[in-house]
Amino acid sequence: MSFKIIHRYYPAKYYLHFRKIIISHDWLLCEIVSSSRRLSSSKNTLLDLAFNRDSERNTVVPLHQQIPVSPDVKVDTRAFLKCRPEYSSVTLDISQRPAPIEWERVVRLLQKVAVLKGSMKPSDVCHLFVELSHTNSDKIPLVKTDQRFVMLLRYSVENLCLFSLPELLHVLRSFVWLELPHSHTVLGMYEVELSRRADKMTLDQLLLAADLWRCIGRKVPQFLKQLYDSVYLYMGQIGLPELVQLFYIMGEGRQCPKVLIQPIEQLLMRHLQQLQPEEVGAVCLGLFKSQTSLSGAAVNRLVDKAHSLVGDMSDFAMVNVLKYLRFSYLSHRAWMEAMTHEVPRRAQGMGVKGLMHVALACSALHYRSDRILVAITERIPSLVPHCRSKDSCKLLWAFGTLGFLPARSPSFYQSLTEALRQRKAEFLRYPEHLLTGLLGLAFVSQFPEDLIELALSPDFVNLALKSTQLELKKDLFTLDGAVALELPQWTGPRLSCELREEVKQMLWKYAQSDMCQKLEVKEAEAALQELLGGEKFVCKRMILPHMRTIDLEVHLDATGQPVPVIPEPPTAVQNSSPKCASKQDLRGMNIGVSVTDDLISKLTNAKNLPGPTIAPPEVQTLSFVNPDEGETMFKTGLKLTSTITEMITTPSSHRAPADSDTIIKLAIQVSSRNHYCHQSQHLLGLHAMKRRQLRLAGYKVVELCYHDWISMLRKSRIEKMAYLHCKLYNSLEA
Template sequence: MPAERGQPLSAGCGRGLIAARAPGCPTVKNCDSDGMALITLRRNFCHISDFWIPGAVAALKIHPANHVQKIVKDRLPVWIYSLQPELFRVRFHYSYCKNFHSENGNDLHPAAEPWVSQVQEWNQPQQSLKNEDEEMLYRRLHSFISPEEVLSFIGTLDTVPVILASAALHRICELGHRNGEQSLPKGILENSIFQALCFQCERDPSHLTNASLVMTLQSLVRLSVDSQSSLVLNLMTECQSRLQRGSLEAHHLCILGESLIRFQGSGCEILELVIFQLQSENLENFTPEDIVAIYRILQACPEKLDQHQTFLNTINSFSLSMVSYLSPKSISHILTALVALDQTHALPLVIKLGKYAVRYVPRFTNEELRKVLEAFVYFGHSDRFFTEALEQHVAAQCLSMDPDVTSSVMEYCSTKRILSKPIFDAVAESFVCQSEKFSPHQISKLIGPFGKLNYLPPNASALFKKLESVLFARLRYFPPKMLLSLLHSCSLIERHPVNFMSKIFSPFFLQRLQGKESCLDRVSLAQLTQLFMTSILECAFYKGPKLLPQYQVKSFLTPCCSLETPVDLHLYKSVVTGLIDLLGSRLYFGSKVLTPYCYTLDVEIKLDEDGFVLPFTMDEDVHKRVALCIDGPQRFCSDRKHLLGKEAIKQRHLHLLGYQVVQVPYHDLELLTSRSELVEYLQRKLFSQNSPAHW
């Protein structure tokens, strides 16, 4: 029960003990002088169970008879929980309408002053009764399921202390947000009882407890109340006063900090004082909810990250011990804050949050799951158990998942090169069934990973047929670069966009693609060039426009966003050593050779017409060229012996260009234990019995 008591919200208008009586119930004229009247009143109440009189509790409390105290204490819980709002006949009068109130016809007391005339006369049992009464009022308040019920209940009370008014405001706001409303209906905001609650909190904030004060401010934030209103300004002034006195505890500071950000932004001077006091608090005083609030406060002040980084480092370390107590929502909030604050050095915390996120995958909301996935993508984190939980969740819920979450799942798989067939198959089925739900951006994020990870789902025919129909219907809504990347992804898995090649090779599309820039970016040019090569090598029936030479690149291997994966240096050195031992000299093969077809070969070996190895410097009498692909882990899907799409199309094109493609994958080389075994392995690869090559 709150320790402080505030002003009454309303004033009784000179009521005696009974303001309305039931039939057969005798009128009590003077309660203090007639003990038998109380007994008669008690007997009548035993027969009228649904009859309760506002104000009667206050009058009974001050009666000195012990047996009356016991009767009231025994009967009070039953009466309060059997209340029916429509039976209340005595409504309170708002404090701004009445300046004075009277109790039992005694002296009037100013409504602006606490009514304490009888409190000092109460003995200990009577004080306990009052505490029990308030506790029951709060429990009743939290049993309602709509703002209207709360207002109806408040309207039946004779007096509403400021603390109860604060609790009622908070409950109304809480119920409004629980129902999915961003703000309360106009009817609630204009309700006279609701306005009276606001007035009560505005008039007398000094009588609020610390908890009630900050919770009221938090409620007003959720209600989108004007930050310059007198109610908010009064509460802010009181908060600042207590803040300067250092009387706010850690939990209150966290609530206040978030409210200040919403009302006044990160530049608020009071917020700096809140953060300063938070830094001086003992970390053991923070609950998991407080830790989440601190992250959100700091997240709102990224421009001040440098001056708060030491405090943030402390919170990052302390949070490791709190992860097991965090809810799914809290885990999502912290990961989001770590991304916003660029805490790439806090990987231990990210990893531990990821471990606990595994168990919460089915419990995350769509938005929370999306934020978790975005954080994992940002930090480059992946977890096998998290992926397994995600597979089960997506397979079961894909058709009901938000399209934004579905595309985020695919982006997570794409970034970490996770070829999860359960996820890809479920997503493909979802797109075929409800393609109209996906925006162009979401479609691009959803289809791209199929090409990148070189995977065709069981319903590939239906998937790409649906994609083609969507593109025909909504082509103008796809930004040029997004459309180019999408069509390029399709070509990686031999789903060539022949019906759209004439559009993307046209001068009109190229001008749109270039936009206001002076020239096209390197990645777009490389994608256009590879699509053009595809039209020549794999789509001989295509007779549309060609890509002009000025839009073609010379090499697909670029420092960033390359269409080829650079060779693994460690594997390359190992294979080169084995080739020297096998061929007898470095002279007989070339390394990192750029071909006239834009592809770079890891190793190239030239053969004459009889299959003998020629020195690499010779260009005459070359009958066959061997392209040795030293494929490291980065050229495969994660934890799978499955080539990525860009490596598959490279080997496919090299084969069509006449090269003899020899693949040397890392998982074969890892099995070799000696240099002699490596030489024997390369000999089998290059000079097998079916191969015409000799040395």
Template sequence: MGLEQLLLVADCWRCLDRSVPSYLGILFSYANLHWRDLTLPQFVQLLYIIGEGRRSPADLVQKVESAILKHLDAFTLEELGAICLGLFKSLSGISDHVMRRIADRVSLQMEDMSTYALVNVLKMLRYTRMDHLPFMRELGKVIPARIPATNIQGIMHIALTYSSLHFFDEDVLAAVATSLPSKVSYCRSKDAAKFLWSFGCLDYEPPNEEEFYSSLIKQLHAKLHEFSKFPEHLLTALLGLAFVKRFPEELIDFALREEFVQKTRGSKYELEKDLFTLGKSVEIECPSYRGSRLPPQLCQEFTEMVSSFAEQEIYVRPEIVEATSLLESMLGGPEYVKNHMILPHTRSSDLEVRLAADGCPIPFNFKDPMAAKKLKGMGVSLTDDLMSQLLQGRAHNRSPTEEGSEAGIPGRERGDAAGTPCSGGALPAGARSWAEPNPGRWQPREVRLALQVSNRNHFCYSSKRLLGLHCLKRRQLRLLGYVVVEIPFWEWFPLLKRTRSEKLSYLHYKVFCPALLTRAG
């Protein structure tokens, strides 16, 4: 057969929904040998078949990119959509340069492109994580009016593109939210999960938020049988809900059962961090929850895993190292500041500082080797007795997170106070979480600061709008009694190039001003 016949037969196998990897191997080898003979329609059809076969022939990748660049202006807009779909489905790597050229072309003629083809371009834009501002701005003008006539999977891919690229556009998200309830019955488990993730990731609650969330939660219940096969979708959905302070207890109980947890352990995706974030968030924000919980030993395993990553990738970041060093110098030594994750399940670090009622820093970080070395150099032996004296009684000065992680006992077994159900929001007035600080364990009027050295990845694209995970973290730190102090990257990064005295002055204001305001309140 010639190339025309090979492509036709491959498409027939696709229509019959049959996987024919050996036949596709023959087709790809033939195409590689006769590459120069491919017409543009044949090239588009070949890319489409590569996508349906879900694999990318390694020896064709470079040729595909060269052909796209060579004929970019000759492709119709619909052909560009088909090419992007093929690349996306086959998980083909594509260079930023090629994707940017495609986005350049589409952004100039977007109004003339069908929604189906445009969504296919969005899939590839999301896959390559391309921050193409002209494309996204034009999309914000074109797509809201089309959303009511778009099928549910297309709408899902639109919403997911915005969340994956951390791009907030209220007009687009509001249009999605308005159209979804009437179409929610067409959502697969994957679609419902990704809608919830997208809105939670961008920390957006639409004008019809109750209708929007209740319809999707109802659909999750309807698709509950699918989550045993696709556990990642349920965790995605529940995390998206947690970001916006919604905790449907029946679904959470299902997700934290031992049999479901075992399914997540066997998944091809790494779901441990998501499971950890969900489990610990429920402990902090849902005082009345009496359903399944993560076993203490599993939480300890997850904590060690996250901490190991943080030691290698987070604590050593220059902006954090510099802030830690300057705070130690300003406050009196490494025993006055601790660079760690107060809440390991939120996956980012904090600089913890403690202040007494008179505003004086309190030493507490005696496990830090530098702090111990400094005390030894002063002729002080760091015995358990001395530790007890310095901390005014170890049991009375431990943070609730330290106590919970060391004891390894879930809050339900510790018999903490219950409150009203948490399925619809955060803690009700007067309710207490198991992890909320017990006043007897804190020094009188002690102020604990959690300083957040933020970076661009904590915010929506080119804005100061916090992403859902970081909103959740700050909310939970406040529930635990911490005063959250932001050291935003737009202030701190420029200061890194300035003098030491300027940086110290900035940090001094950050540490002491919030504490003074808190004590005054």
């Protein structure tokens, strides 16, 4: 009769599915239990051995084992539920477990199942589950393996369509306390039933059901879709508790439909001032996990609210605000300044994950505060045993990105590097973490050769290339290129030539469509070509392809005369007559001069260059620039030397000859704000590494600093040419 009831309410495909599950469920449950008992650590042991073949040779005691181990810090991820009593209708407070009943009572309940059997009504099934959920937690495994409990599960499926909505939710709540595995087959039946009835549920019931699924740990995308579809119907009924719970559910479900973003943003702004500290943290975490982008104004207002409450926030809530700032790439000055006080004050009581996310937020926002970084380095070594490979690698990446050198905290880098060695087996599942950590170390000139050998080994490279969710070719290419330049003695594995060429072409194709098209780069290229005498003297290319950025390459001989970088085609040689004026190497004292078109013509032989004729402007007297103002200062002054003045007035026949075999290679970089830490001249790790490697490759680096060159774009041709002339030839004195 029970099968007939199911057949009446469900299509044939569901009926057959249910019948197979009900008949075979006893065997399935027993198999799950017995299988779990057979599980051992043998697999992990084998993986560990595979990645530690030379561990016998390493007898050094790991650094983190020499330091007293602090206990891991637990955080309450649902602390916001304590802010208001109204949450009790839309959530389950898992900290308030039902009062336990005696074991004798549990036995009697199970006996009742055996007596009633198929005569149980839906209300009886519901009542028995609720009563059994009061079992003492240490006795729950005994209940779940009892055949009478398995029988009760079967009867619940038979009565599924007869449960009232409150009874369905009571049973689902009981499953939370009974710790039913999220993959249990019976839960699939309940998911189908709740999804079928979603359009009959109130907003509170929908939110409560979603929360119960979250407590069970089961992903229910179809049910969540129906919840989101129903939000429009209840938009006028959504109060602050319902809204915060909705953000929480979106975060745990890792999704927010795009059509909901604007309505929930408006609701959030309406309720913003009533939010309590932990609720702000819950909202930020929900937005972060669901990858939901609010408008910039809304994010600013949300973080303004967080800033006003930061002193009362838990560490967890504070970190959640940082996570959302990291996702939004929004640098909120007041909040970040507050972090320079809050993080050092709290760091010794924070756990690994929280500190990792603080560091990661700072690196993503390019915000370097030594107070924050030092506080983290003082805490982390004692917590290394609790670090996942993900935590260790992302900490190394963050500190390397911000250019925090190992000399500042040797124990920090040593302990985390050793932690990577201890967790090599984890990289089989997450190869991206190893590459993240090694690149972070490379930024600060750290190259642990045993880990690099692993990362560039053919087996690991093949594993990394199989990743479908992440593109790891570029990271492998960057690491491989860094090793080639910075470890000249390296005899370990390298990427294949084919793979290097493939990634190089991929990066160059992207560069041509993006970086090469930027106005500031095109203007610099055109001005340099005019200054030096033609296209053949300036090459826009990726000098170091593994660094993923372009440079303008210029070659000069020892006299300062430009040398072609790329041999020009014969037709171009025949048709081109301009010659760049000879330029001596720059010595002597700095003087102030007046710059006119005539002077620029003598410097560049501009009258012979192709292009539109520029009418001579009025004489502009440029102010004197002190030598110590450096290469990055060019406002209204021009840094010229007496040597250049002599060059202008002295015939070329009187100039001293030079060794024509000496070639000076210049890598001219058009930098941007994103190359530096926020509001500082401190280069980020990737760009600092590039400068270092360009010098190793034999180049002098000339930077067209973003705030100087961007302002130059609005100035006259004369001023651009004078600025570039000074940048090039001052670099020869360095």
